[in-house]
Amino acid sequence: MxxxxxxxxxxxxxxxxxxxxxxxxxxxxxxxxxxxxxxxxxxxxxxxxxxxxxxxxxxxxxxxxxxxxxxxxxxxxxxxxxxxxxxxxxxxxxxxxxxxxxxxxxxxxxxxxxxxxxxxxxxxxxxxxxxxxxxxxxxxxxxxxxxxxxxxxTGPYGDADGALYLGAKPPADEAEGTFDVKRKRAVLLGDGKGKISLTTMRDVGKFVVAAILHPKAVANKAIHVNSFTSTPEEITAEYERQTGEKWERAYTSLEKLNQIEAEKGGSVTLRRIWTEGGTLYEKRDNHLVGLEDGVDDLQAAVKQAIEVQKAT
Ligand SMILES: NC(=O)c1ccc[n+]([C@@H]2O[C@H](COP(=O)([O-])OP(=O)(O)OC[C@H]3O[C@@H](n4cnc5c(N)ncnc54)[C@H](OP(=O)(O)O)[C@@H]3O)[C@@H](O)[C@H]2O)c1
Incomplete structure (x- = not known):
């Protein structure tokens, strides 16, 4: 047992x-x-x-x-x-x-x-x-x-704090991907159409508690959970919808991201892995811990991200 x-x-x-x-x-x-x-x-x-x-x-x-x-x-x-x-x-x-x-x-x-x-x-x-x-x-x-x-x-965090995926990078680093509420500007990774699964940090907390409470289902394995799956284009469109303005879009191709990674490594490596599809699974395990519902969707994550960016 x-x-x-x-x-x-x-x-x-x-x-x-x-x-x-x-x-x-x-x-x-x-x-x-x-x-x-x-x-x-x-x-x-x-x-x-x-x-x-x-x-x-x-x-x-x-x-x-x-x-x-x-x-x-x-x-x-x-x-x-x-x-x-x-x-x-x-x-x-x-x-x-x-x-x-x-x-x-x-x-x-x-x-x-x-x-x-x-x-x-x-x-x-x-x-x-x-x-x-x-x-x-x-x-x-x-x-x-x-x-x-x-x-x-959990994949990358669907939050805007610091350098997280839904956040704004300083303009000098924006080629690593940015969603900048103040500048109404997004730099989308890859062709912008590749899927990525994100988990908000508040949902990470929920998933850990749910995993603790489902010991048999999670014993001796990795569980792949997330809040939602989206694309950089869809995320930008949601930012546009919620801010009520058209955003400027630029793109960093996977090839360009590889070049930046060769110079900087670190977190750029993770962004390259995510852009290559490294957060996508045949199925997600939310159901294993009873959390198929009750987690954030794209709309909720972008709403929170806008609040965080406006407060900083
Ligand atoms: N998915 C994502 O997008 C994402 C983003 C960031 C991090 N992560 C992952 O989340 C995990 C935690 O990362 P984090 O960014 O939350 O960590 P963090 O804020 O940098 O540090 C977490 C805690 O680690 C302890 N710690 C750090 N440096 C220490 C030191 N030199 N000596 C002793 N304790 C030290 C401290 O514990 P005390 O509180 O006790 O002081 C600190 O509060 C990592 O596995 C990381 O890879 C994932």
Whole structure:
């Protein structure tokens, strides 16, 4: 029988996606026992307002360094489910977190920090630079003895914060793709007609909670979930509809994107993978976790993206 969840420990709770995942778990606290957050003394100091809010919502705060075996082992006492939302620079620290979880008698489920592109989509995925640390995490999880894992694969975020897919890039970087509400200008990747599946960050939080609550359906696999599938042309048309104005359109061909990637790498590699179709699946797994309905559509995502861009 798949292990079920009562007590949850979250790593990376105050990060970009960790905030949404943690808020969603806390919003469902009546379904769980303890909800604890493991974070560094530095974060407790520098993000004291956010930490106070989490406490007020019922989170238990555990201070420690993520690299400290003793601190992590102690935090695992009484915890059956670990949800990791750690950022890209510290993805490798999860190797120790998983080894300790596997040996700990209480921990039974582990959700590694994924929440993005499927790193095992095509055979060539194995060679993509941004996937390397996450691939090591998956390789370790495939060999654990006493731990069940789930990779929550969401594709790119359908949000406008920072450099996210529905956001505005600074004009100098707009060839990497932009939807700029203030300039009424979009730079569409590829020919603009290629499909892309996106998940809003608030839906990522919902999907993680739903996955936690459907242990049997998600045990030892990647689940491919998303809010909606669209194209850059459709997204631009929705921005035009909601802003009530015609937008200027430019295009960055896949060939040009490859050239930019050769210069810059990093997040441009992910945008190239998405433009090649790397977020499309034969079927999506929303139904596995009971979330076929109740997630954002293109209209809702663009509405939120316009609000975010206008506020910044
Ligand atoms: N699909 C997409 O479009 C997309 C976009 C961005 C990210 N992602 C994925 O989402 C996951 C989380 O990324 P994120 O951008 O949310 O991460 P983030 O905000 O950069 O960092 C998340 C948390 O990781 C911890 N952390 C970061 N640097 C650390 C360090 N040097 N030492 C110790 N802890 C550190 C911190 O935890 P505390 O809160 O405890 O301080 C931080 O809040 C990653 O797997 C990433 O690939 C996907």
């Amino acid at each position: 798949a292990a079920t969840t009562k007590n949850i420990l979250i790593f990376g709770a105050t990060g970009l996606i960790g905030t949404h995942i943690t808020n969603s778990i806390l919003a469902n606290k009546d379904k769980f026992g303890r909800i604890a957050i493991f974070t560094s003394p530095n974060t407790i100091w520098t993000k004291s307002d956010e930490i106070d809010q989490l406490k007020a919502q019922g989170a238990e705060i555990i201070a420690g360094e993520i690299t400290s075996e003793a601190a992590v082992n102690e935090a695992y006492n009484g915890i059956d489910t670990v949800v990791s939302c750690v950022g890209r620079p510290v993805i490798h620290t999860q190797l120790q977190l998983i080894q300790l979880a596997d040996k700990h008698p209480d921990v039974k489920r582990f959700f590694p920090s994924e929440y993005g592109t499927d790193i095992e989509y095509w055979p060539s995925s194995a060679n993509e630079a941004p996937h390397q640390q996450k691939l090591k995490v998956r390789a370790l999880l495939k060999n654990v003895k006493d731990l069940t894992y789930t990779y929550v694969v």
